[in-house]
Amino acid sequence: EVQLLESGGGLVQPGGSLRLSCVASGFTFSNYAMSWVRQAPGKGLEWVSAISGSGGTTYYADSVKGRFTISRDNSQNTLYLQMNSLRAEDTAVYYCAKEVPTSFDYWGQGTLVTVSS
Amino acid sequence: IQLTQSPSSLSASVGDRVTITCRASQGISSYLAWYQQKPGKAPKLLIYAASTLQSGVPSRFSGSRSGTDFTLTISSLQPEDFATYYCQHLNSYPFSFGQGTKLEIK
Numbered sequence: 531e532v533q534l535l536e537s538g539g540g541l542v543q544p545g546g547s548l549r550l551s552c553v554a555s556g557f558t559f560s561n562y563a564m565s566w567v568r569q570a571p572g573k574g575l576e577w578v579s580a581i582s583g584s585g586g587t588t589y590y591a592d593s594v595k596g597r598f599t600i601s602r603d604n605s606q607n608t609l610y611l612q613m614n615s616l617r618a619e620d621t622a623v624y625y626c627a628k629e630v631p632t633s634f635d636y637w638g639q640g641t642l643v644t645v646s647s
Numbered sequence: 648i649q650l651t652q653s654p655s656s657l658s659a660s661v662g663d664r665v666t667i668t669c670r671a672s673q674g675i676s677s678y679l680a681w682y683q684q685k686p687g688k689a690p691k692l693l694i695y696a697a698s699t700l701q702s703g704v705p706s707r708f709s710g711s712r713s714g715t716d717f718t719l720t721i722s723s724l725q726p727e728d729f730a731t732y733y734c735q736h737l738n739s740y741p742f743s744f745g746q747g748t749k750l751e752i753k
Contacts, residue, residue: 565742567690574733574744574745574746574747575682575684575690575733575735575744575747576744577735577741577742577743577744580740580742589740589741590741591741592741625689625690629737630695631678631737632677632678632679632680632695632696632699632737633680633692633695633696633701633735633737634680634682634690634692634735635692635695635701636692637689637690637691638689639689640689
């Protein structure tokens with residue numbers, strides 16, 4: 531059974547940093563690209579970042595480019611999102627998702643990040 | 648690539664047939680997925696490659712494509728179908744989502 535378990539969310543002040551983790555199980559992690567998707571309170575889904583299976587290629591939404599860094603440790607089946615220079619508008623539930631060519635077929639349960647003073 | 652999803656909200660009754668549309672701003676072949684999301688839960692994949700039903704999803708859900716217009720149809724609404732629905736393109740990064748359609752009970 532595929533499982534994705536996010537952690538690392540919490541309350542952080544504007545300008546602060548946070549690192550999210552997503553531990554994967556039930557599939558060969560290194561074979562799949564992974565993405566982070568976020569959802570601000572009461573709003574729609576926003577794709578944030580993606581990383582190839584090897585970790586060699588990364589992609590970012592313009593809204594987070596230069597502030598967020600996606601990475602992965604295939605030996606630990608873990609995906610990361612390092613978030614720096616956080617802003618109030620980064621407040622959201624952050625989901626990790628497993629990519630297949632034409633969809634995100636599995637999602638984690640999400641972790642809430644709140645940026646507030 | 649922008650996705651324009653309509654309507655943004657929809658009221659319907661159990662047993663109704665409903666259709667949600669997603670229009671892409673440029674060609675995306677069939678790289679489109681549909682998701683269902685219930686409050687407080689992660690999105691759930693319904694349809695991928697525009698028209699392929701994900702395993703375990705009831706057959707009352709279907710998807711179709713005509714050029715850059717995509718449609719999600721629920722043939723006979725069930726109580727558990729009242730939720731928010733999103734389309735997503737996966738043609739090239741950055742992947743984007745439609746604005747969502749909230750399906751409510753009439």
